[in-house]
Amino acid sequence: MAKVIVVTSGKGGVGKTTTTATLGAALAQTGQNVAVVDFDVGLRNLDLMMGAERRVVYDLINVINGSAKLPQALIRDKRLETLHLLPASQTRDKSALTEKGVARVMKELEEQFDWIICDSPAGIERGAILAMRHADIAVIVTNPEISSVRDSDRIIGMLDAKTQKAEDGGDIEKHLLISRYDPARSARNEMLSIDDVLDILSVPLIGVIPESEEVLRASNLGSPVTMSNPDSAPARAYFDAARRLTGESVPMSIPEERRNLFGKLFGRRAA
Amino acid sequence: MAFVLAPDIPFDDWLSELDAQSKRSPGFFTGRPVILDLSRLTLAKPDVAGLLAQLQARSIRIIGVEGVDPCWLGPGLAPIPRSGGTASVIEFPKDDGAPEGDITTNTETDETNLLIDWPVRSGQCVSFPQGDITIVGSVASGAEVVAGGSIHIYGTLRGRAIAGSGGDKRARIFCRNLEAELLAIAGLYRTVEEIEPHLRGQPIQAWLDGNVLMMSTQD
Numbered sequence: 206m207a208k209v210i211v212v213t214s215g216k217g218g219v220g221k222t223t224t225t226a227t228l229g230a231a232l233a234q235t236g237q238n239v240a241v242v243d244f245d246v247g248l249r250n251l252d253l254m255m256g257a258e259r260r261v262v263y264d265l266i267n268v269i270n271g272s273a274k275l276p277q278a279l280i281r282d283k284r285l286e287t288l289h290l291l292p293a294s295q296t297r298d299k300s301a302l303t304e305k306g307v308a309r310v311m312k313e314l315e316e317q318f319d320w321i322i323c324d325s326p327a328g329i330e331r332g333a334i335l336a337m338r339h340a341d342i343a344v345i346v347t348n349p350e351i352s353s354v355r356d357s358d359r360i361i362g363m364l365d366a367k368t369q370k371a372e373d374g375g376d377i378e379k380h381l382l383i384s385r386y387d388p389a390r391s392a393r394n395e396m397l398s399i400d401d402v403l404d405i406l407s408v409p410l411i412g413v414i415p416e417s418e419e420v421l422r423a424s425n426l427g428s429p430v431t432m433s434n435p436d437s438a439p440a441r442a443y444f445d446a447a448r449r450l451t452g453e454s455v456p457m458s459i460p461e462e463r464r465n466l467f468g469k470l471f472g473r474r475a476a
Numbered sequence: 477m478a479f480v481l482a483p484d485i486p487f488d489d490w491l492s493e494l495d496a497q498s499k500r501s502p503g504f505f506t507g508r509p510v511i512l513d514l515s516r517l518t519l520a521k522p523d524v525a526g527l528l529a530q531l532q533a534r535s536i537r538i539i540g541v542e543g544v545d546p547c548w549l550g551p552g553l554a555p556i557p558r559s560g561g562t563a564s565v566i567e568f569p570k571d572d573g574a575p576e577g578d579i580t581t582n583t584e585t586d587e588t589n590l591l592i593d594w595p596v597r598s599g600q601c602v603s604f605p606q607g608d609i610t611i612v613g614s615v616a617s618g619a620e621v622v623a624g625g626s627i628h629i630y631g632t633l634r635g636r637a638i639a640g641s642g643g644d645k646r647a648r649i650f651c652r653n654l655e656a657e658l659l660a661i662a663g664l665y666r667t668v669e670e671i672e673p674h675l676r677g678q679p680i681q682a683w684l685d686g687n688v689l690m691m692s693t694q695d
């Protein structure tokens with residue numbers, strides 16, 4: 206059975222697109238068939254993060270309005286044959302995204318893939334609702350700061366009300382992904398702690414991605430960090446999150462403050 | 477305690493009176509939470525918006541509006557409901573007024589207690605004019621719970637709790653962990669600034685003693 210995931214947040218710039226691309230890659234790296242779908246019409250980004258921007262011919266809107274077939278619009282990753290991208294349109298108007306059209310495309314995707322990961326636009330408007338509409342699972346991306354957490358809370362309320370699953374009386378599976386976590390800043394109380402965020406949102410944690418240069422480098426390379434630098438801390442955190450999504454229980458490792466670690470080493474040596 | 481302003485029509489005259497009064501006692505409204513009572517007037521939505529803008533321009537902090545359609549108010553304002561038939565969980569209107577963000581879950585019931593066993597999320601408003609509300613979970617910052625009777629929260633209250641919304645002075649508010657933005661019973665209010673710091677993070681109850689909103693920790 207195909208699983209549909211929406212990656213959502215409410216607030217912009219918290220790492221949704223990065224997470225969509227990287228979780229998609231991490232799942233595809235285990236041999237499962239994955240499609241990542243860009244719902245951010247007009248601000249498409251996912252193709253860049255996947256290094257496929259020059260290969261976009263048709264997009265989601267073309268498939269919805271019938272000017273292209275799904276297989277024509279799907280782009281297979283050059284490095285990983287199990288990973289596919291359905292890009293958004295950069296030029297079309299958001300209103301071309303119709304509820305019926307989205308339902309049809311999702312159904313067609315479900316026939317071919319194990320995982321369909323939808324990259325939601327920021328906000329709580331139509332685009333975000335359409336992206337979450339058919340999801341079985343939501344990955345809520347939050348940065349450890351008040352405004353991001355509050356917006357996530359708002360989005361969780363919408364997941365419980367506006368998704369097909371919720372309307373049918375079911376429960377959408379929700380997971381919290383804390384991204385851009387900086388242990389040093391958290392130790393200085395400049396950011397919320399993981400516990401604070403969990404306490405406010407009361408949604409189970411699926412991973413903590415550290416703030417990392419590697420992520421930035423990966424997006425500039427057009428290659429998700431699990432592919433470009435699989436041994437880096439953010440890649441390991443994303444691999445673990447992907448395993449948890451498949452139902453595996455993996456112990457959670459919270460990024461620690463580096464200075465502490467050095468301090469310990471230093472202390473031992475001096476003694 | 478909150479201060480109630482009840483404007484008269486025409487607003488321009490009323491506003492100049494207000495300005496005159498502010499001039500006589502400068503700083504009168506500084507930091508004071510104000511409730512706007514519009515229940516005696518029949519107004520259209522733009523009138524209300526215009527009035528709110530006028531008051532905002534005078535740095536008067538309106539925390540709630542009485543006697544208007546709750547859908548006219550932005551998320552920063554508490555509608556203060558009168559009475560009603562059924563309980564509802566409604567979403568605050570979005571700024572652009574588009575309909576797709578609304579959550580409406582009608583929980584029709586003859587009961588006098590509404591039990592919600594999920595967290596109330598930011599932007600949601602749980603309203604139950606005919607009785608008590610019990611919430612097994614937390615109430616988020618930016619969320620609101622409005623009960624005709626008492627409110628019991630088995631979690632952290634970070635948003636607003638408005639008990640005794642129809643004027644019942646016996647209503648109380650209980651919560652396991654107080655981080656509230658606003659507490660109100662029968663129209664008497666306390667905002668964040670007016671809650672003693674030692675009560676923060678504590679299990680508390682709030683009740684009315686005459687015209688004073690009392691708060692203490694639960695032992």
Ligand SMILES: Nc1ncnc2c1ncn2[C@@H]1O[C@H](COP(=O)(O)OP(=O)(O)OP(=O)(O)O)[C@@H](O)[C@H]1O
Nearest residue numbers: 217218219220221222223327385415416417420421
């Ligand atoms: N763990 C991280 N460490 C450092 N930088 C990160 C991390 N995750 C994301 N970023 C950077 O943050 C920026 C925003 O990320 P991204 O585009 O994924 O966010 P988004 O939520 O999709 O934004 P939007 O709401 O605009 O769609 C990008 O420049 C990205 O490289």
Ligand SMILES: [Mg+2]
Nearest residue numbers: 221222245250
């Ligand atoms: Mg994005």
